[in-house]
Amino acid sequence: TFTNPATDQFVWYTMEVEVDSPLQEQTIDLSATVRKVVSVEIALVNPLPEPITFEVVLTGDGLLGDRTFTLEGSETNGVYELFYSPLVAKVHEGSIAFLNDRVGEFWYKLNLTADPANAIMLEPMACSVGGKTSTPVTVENPLGKEIVLTAVVENRTNFAVEPATVALPPYGTATVHVEYVPSSLGDLETSSISLTNPLLGDWQYQVSGRGELPGVMPEHTPTATVGEATSYMLSFRNPFPTNLSVDIVLDADDGAADDPMS
Numbered sequence: 001t002f003t004n005p006a007t008d009q010f011v012w013y014t015m016e017v018e019v020d021s022p023l024q025e026q027t028i029d030l031s032a033t034v035r036k037v038v039s040v041e042i043a044l045v046n047p048l049p050e051p052i053t054f055e056v057v058l059t060g061d062g063l064l065g066d067r068t069f070t071l072e073g074s075e076t077n078g079v080y081e082l083f084y085s086p087l088v089a090k091v092h093e094g095s096i097a098f099l100n101d102r103v104g105e106f107w108y109k110l111n112l113t114a115d116p117a118n119a120i121m122l123e124p125m126a127c128s129v130g131g132k133t134s135t136p137v138t139v140e141n142p143l144g145k146e147i148v149l150t151a152v153v154e155n156r157t158n159f160a161v162e163p164a165t166v167a168l169p170p171y172g173t174a175t176v177h178v179e180y181v182p183s184s185l186g187d188l189e190t191s192s193i194s195l196t197n198p199l200l201g202d203w204q205y206q207v208s209g210r211g212e213l214p215g216v217m218p219e220h221t222p223t224a225t226v227g228e229a230t231s232y233m234l235s236f237r238n239p240f241p242t243n244l245s246v247d248i249v250l251d252a253d254d255g256a257a258d259d260p261m262s
Contacts, residue, residue, distance in 0.1 A: 001013075022106075025108055028040055031112075032084050032085065032086055032114060033115050034087055034201055039081050042082060044078040044080060050073045052103060054100050056099075062114065080098075082096055086112070116201075120204065122208075125207070129214050130217070131217075135178050139166075139195060140173045147197050148168075150164065150195070151193065152194040154192045158180060158181055159179065178193060185212070186211065187211070190207065190208045
């Protein structure tokens, strides 16, 4: 407002002020393997003689830290610890800002790199040809809400995951079973298996197994009425990728074997 003292006339203007954030104090590079955690220490100074409290604003996936940070009066060696624990492999940017009404805003640019985790090697499995074996795999949900994992199997001829989809409760665990059905004798059969979720990324596993000679199969107990004939069906799966001819030998109770049937 401009006023003329002699006439008391005045002229006034409306002003609009736009205040941008200051330039970043520093650029910090952070790199971590998914579902692992790394930390960095950020030094802060209090120029005032009385204590001040900063509001801390974190921007970016996987960033963890206190939401407020207090410095004593004239403190020159304050250290804030920032944690980075990504869930999904990617390269992205983030920031951390310290806000206070009296001293203003200080912020740091973050270059964030989330590397995929190495595949977990499961213990080799062995199973008689014609049979099936399995090994348990337990996964943990680090989120505060239920998530669903879906299994993706590279070699579906020999391996499967049961169940193929599994729900994990908030901060809970669940167990699936990796099943192995051999289709060869003595050959090493392998596969990669992924348990995937859009929010949590992938759990990668490497599995292997070898087929062994058939052994004693589970016992069957057919029943029949005395003096009457009945039939009983035995299921047999050919585990090999080619046609298979087998001999069927019936062993009587007295231990004598009948002539083999083809």
